[in-house]
Amino acid sequence: xxxxIHLFMGDPKKMFTPFNIVSGIILAMGFTIIGMRLIYxxxxxxxLDQDTPWGLWIGFDVLCGVALAAGGYSIAATTHLxxxxxxxxxxxxxxxxxxxxxxxVVLGLVLDLGQPWRMPFVMLFPRGVTSxxxxxxxxxxxxxxxxxxxxxxxxxxxxxxxxxRQFWSRMTIWLAAIGxxxxxxxxxxxxxxxxxxxxxxxxxxxxxxLPVYFFVSSIIAGLSMVIVESSVSHRLFSYRLSPGSHFxxxxxxxxxxxxxxxxLYVYFFIKLIGLAEGGHWNLLNTTYGYIFITEMIGCxxxxxxxxxxxxxxxxxxxxxxxxxWTVLGIMFNRFNVSMVALNWQLTPxxxxxxxxxxxxxxxxVLGIWVFRWIVNRLPIMSDEMPVVGTNxxxxxxxxxxxR
Amino acid sequence: MSTKPMNTPEKGASSCSRRNFLxxxxxxxxxxxxxxxxxxxQTASPGKGAKGVLVDTTLCVGCRQCEEACNxxxxxxxxxKAFDDESALDEIRKTSPTAYTVVxxxxxxxxxxxxxxxCMHCVEPACSSACIIYAMEKQPNGAVTYRDDLCLGCRxxxxxxxxxxxxxxxxxxxxxxxxxxxxxDRQVExxxxxxxxxxxxxxxxxxxxxxxxxxxxxxIYTQPNNYIHHVYGEHEAGGxxxxxxxxxxFEKLGLPMLNSKPYPEMTAGAMSTVPMIMLLWPVxxxxxxxxxxxxDDAHNGHSNSRHVR
Numbered sequence: 001x002x003x004x005i006h007l008f009m010g011d012p013k014k015m016f017t018p019f020n021i022v023s024g025i026i027l028a029m030g031f032t033i034i035g036m037r038l039i040y041x042x043x044x045x046x047x048l049d050q051d052t053p054w055g056l057w058i059g060f061d062v063l064c065g066v067a068l069a070a071g072g073y074s075i076a077a078t079t080h081l082x083x084x085x086x087x088x089x090x091x092x093x094x095x096x097x098x099x100x101x102x103x104x105v106v107l108g109l110v111l112d113l114g115q116p117w118r119m120p121f122v123m124l125f126p127r128g129v130t131s132x133x134x135x136x137x138x139x140x141x142x143x144x145x146x147x148x149x150x151x152x153x154x155x156x157x158x159x160x161x162x163x164x165r166q167f168w169s170r171m172t173i174w175l176a177a178i179g180x181x182x183x184x185x186x187x188x189x190x191x192x193x194x195x196x197x198x199x200x201x202x203x204x205x206x207x208x209x210l211p212v213y214f215f216v217s218s219i220i221a222g223l224s225m226v227i228v229e230s231s232v233s234h235r236l237f238s239y240r241l242s243p244g245s246h247f248x249x250x251x252x253x254x255x256x257x258x259x260x261x262x263x264l265y266v267y268f269f270i271k272l273i274g275l276a277e278g279g280h281w282n283l284l285n286t287t288y289g290y291i292f293i294t295e296m297i298g299c300x301x302x303x304x305x306x307x308x309x310x311x312x313x314x315x316x317x318x319x320x321x322x323x324x325w326t327v328l329g330i331m332f333n334r335f336n337v338s339m340v341a342l343n344w345q346l347t348p349x350x351x352x353x354x355x356x357x358x359x360x361x362x363x364x365v366l367g368i369w370v371f372r373w374i375v376n377r378l379p380i381m382s383d384e385m386p387v388v389g390t391n392x393x394x395x396x397x398x399x400x401x402x403r
Numbered sequence: 404m405s406t407k408p409m410n411t412p413e414k415g416a417s418s419c420s421r422r423n424f425l426x427x428x429x430x431x432x433x434x435x436x437x438x439x440x441x442x443x444x445q446t447a448s449p450g451k452g453a454k455g456v457l458v459d460t461t462l463c464v465g466c467r468q469c470e471e472a473c474n475x476x477x478x479x480x481x482x483x484k485a486f487d488d489e490s491a492l493d494e495i496r497k498t499s500p501t502a503y504t505v506v507x508x509x510x511x512x513x514x515x516x517x518x519x520x521x522c523m524h525c526v527e528p529a530c531s532s533a534c535i536i537y538a539m540e541k542q543p544n545g546a547v548t549y550r551d552d553l554c555l556g557c558r559x560x561x562x563x564x565x566x567x568x569x570x571x572x573x574x575x576x577x578x579x580x581x582x583x584x585x586x587x588d589r590q591v592e593x594x595x596x597x598x599x600x601x602x603x604x605x606x607x608x609x610x611x612x613x614x615x616x617x618x619x620x621x622x623i624y625t626q627p628n629n630y631i632h633h634v635y636g637e638h639e640a641g642g643x644x645x646x647x648x649x650x651x652x653f654e655k656l657g658l659p660m661l662n663s664k665p666y667p668e669m670t671a672g673a674m675s676t677v678p679m680i681m682l683l684w685p686v687x688x689x690x691x692x693x694x695x696x697x698x699d700d701a702h703n704g705h706s707n708s709r710h711v712r
Contacts, residue, residue, distance in 0.1 A: 038576060039576060040574070040576070041572070041573055041574045041575045041576055041578060042571075042573050042578065043573025043574045044573075044574065046573075048573065049573065050497065050499065050561070050567070050570050050571065050573075051567065053558035053561035053562055053571060054558060054562055077688070080692070081688050081689075081691050081692045081695070082691055082692075082695055083691075083692070083694075083695025083696055084695075112557075113555050113556050113557055114554070114555065114556015114557070114558070114571065114572075114577070114578040114579065115554060115555050115556045115577060115578070115579075116555070116556075118553070118554070118555045119555065121536055121553060121555065122535055122536055122555070125536060125553065127536050127537035127553075128534050128535045128536045128537040128538075130531075130532045130537075130667060130674065131532065131533055131534055131535050131536075131537070131559075132533070132670050132673065132674065133533065133534075133535040133557065133559050134535045134536075135674065135677060137535055173689075173692060176688075177684070177685050177688045177689060177692070178685075180684060180688055181680060181681060181684045181685060181688075184680050184684060185677060185680055185681070188673070189673070192670050192673040192674070193559070193562075194562075195669045195670045195673060196529060196533050196559075196562060196563035196666060196669050196670060197562055197563065198669065199565050199659055199661065200562070208672070211673045211676075342562075
């Protein structure tokens with residue numbers, strides 16, 4: 001029994017670290033807020049009102065969550081479809097991050113919906129086929145499933161079921177391709193959502209190219225997130241790397257940085273085309289104009305140049321720093337489209353309540369906890385980990401039954 | 404094929420490509436079917452049966468009897484200020500989950516104009532095309548009604564509506580959207596909407612939308628100095644069932660300035676790329692895969708062992 005607890009909980013003596021205590025408090029507050037929402041309604045815990053129906057839970061939990069989880073399909077496509085197999089060591093952590101990211105997105109959405117228990121209705125009664133949101137819902141559901149299927153081979157390995165894993169692996173290429181299709185669709189559709197608000201979204205952000213912007217920037221967010229996530233997890237979970245695997249993370253980081261720089265460069269110019277097409281140059285010299293310029297220069301152009309600099313000087317540490325900068329930059333864009341520039345004529349303008357922020361924070365904490373729990377058990381960081389094996393599980397089960 | 408031994412590469416390649424082709428055909432079929440579903444769900448254009456209401460703000464005196472009739476017809480809770488309390492007009496109010504229509508007084512160039520507002524019942528409603536489960540149904544008589552047994556409470560209708568008419572029950576544990584239903588049940592029974600029936604000034608006129616547009620234009624024609632020469636709602640956002648006449652600019656009366664593009668068309672372009680992406684991406688991606696894995700074969704002598712996990 002003790003062994004079973006150890007397998008699922010880790011060493012109880014080592015549980016009370018400062019991080020665990022702080023994040024545990026955040027989680028507890030998050031659950032309290034969920035309880036309040038379920039009893040007193042969405043208005044009791046958020047600053048949302050009749051003029052501002054969407055706030056932080058859509059802007060951060062859903063829009064940022066989906067964009068930052070784009071590493072899964074980006075890296076899977078790079079490795080499996082484009083044949084750049086040297087990125088293979090990054091695939092599993094990226095898929096796991098992506099999968100958990102999507103689960104958290106769905107969780108965030110559940111809390112934001114008025115009647116979340118009706119979510120199955122969307123599939124049972126597919127009536128809203130002209131709705132962008134319908135497409136987003138279907139794709140997110142399908143893609144979360146695809147990511148689960150992509151991740152499961154690690155589970156078979158953990159159990160030592162080599163034959164099952166091999167059989168399962170036949171799907172890899174197709175799953176990667178379907179993942180790209182579904183991601184193209186829903187990443188861009190999250191931008192299309194705001195096409196329905198031409199009178200409400202600030203003209204500098206409103207553009208018919210919104211879906212293209214959201215898709216292209218999701219690639220940037222995905223690549224940058226993999227840079228950040230791999231560097232953090234390889235530092236924190238270095239003991240989970242098998243001695244045999246000697247891949248050069250710095251080299252991979254530089255490669256990803258190079259790709260991110262290229263996509264950022266393109267993104268900058270397609271944003272510029274949208275600005276020129278809209279023709280609202282006069283609005284640049286307003287408060288909202290300054291926010292837009294901050295996004296264009298500070299979150300797209302400068303990170304692009306810094307990525308180039310980091311790659312040219314072969315400075316992987318610097319590229320990681322730029323990766324974090326870029327991730328925050330894409331989040332800034334999602335915040336602008338969904339909150340800052342939406343209902344821009346409204347006074348007083350919406351800002352999130354502390355409970356909205358706390359709940360979003362507790363979702364992030366939950367993601368980190370589950371990620372850590374899985375990485376500490378399954379072969380994620382490396383495929384040469386000692387496995388649990390079916391025999392160990394059988395023995396544990398027999399022990400548990402004997403008691 | 405049958406003349407060749409089973410294990411030749413050609414045989415393997417051809418059966419593989421046939422299987423892949425069938426898979427692609429399956430995806431294509433699914434896409435085509437979903438597109439058919441698309442076509443059948445088109446929003447109704449204003450036919451002969453489409454009803455409307457013409458609101459002549461020059462006749463409205465702001466008595467709020469329409470509000471009271473709406474309140475009792477929809478069995479809504481009584482408001483804090485009684486319906487005969489004129490001080491309610493001192494501030495600009497908005498509709499709410501417990502008040503589907505409100506009358507506001509606007510002072511435009513020292514002229515006070517009162518305007519009733521409620522759901523406009525668009526000819527091509529933004530809320531219907533935005534709704535994830537089509538809970539906002541466009542009825543043949545022009546009404547946009549709400550299915551409270553389907554709604555998920557995502558509030559995308561509120562984001563989409565240019566008139567900000569769907570309202571959400573933020574203080575309820577199981578909240579729903581609330582808005583004017585154009586008294587759909589009354590109309591089925593052959594009755595006028597409650598607000599129209601209650602109006603003592605005949606500022607509200609219920610009838611066929613096409614005839615109301617003619618009526619509005621003839622009022623402008625016969626009293627050209629009494630009206631702005633525009634029927635608000637004839638073309639705005641592709642047309643609305645509720646139409647307004649006024650003697651001051653409509654934007655001064657809290658009505659948004661909209662062009663004639665119907666809201667469903669805002670996302671139609673983006674949605675039309677969905678089948679294209681679903682059909683083209685797999686072919687392109689598998690093509691990429693073939694090119695890159697082919698190189699692998701030549702140089703490393705294996706194809707599947709590395710990239711399959």
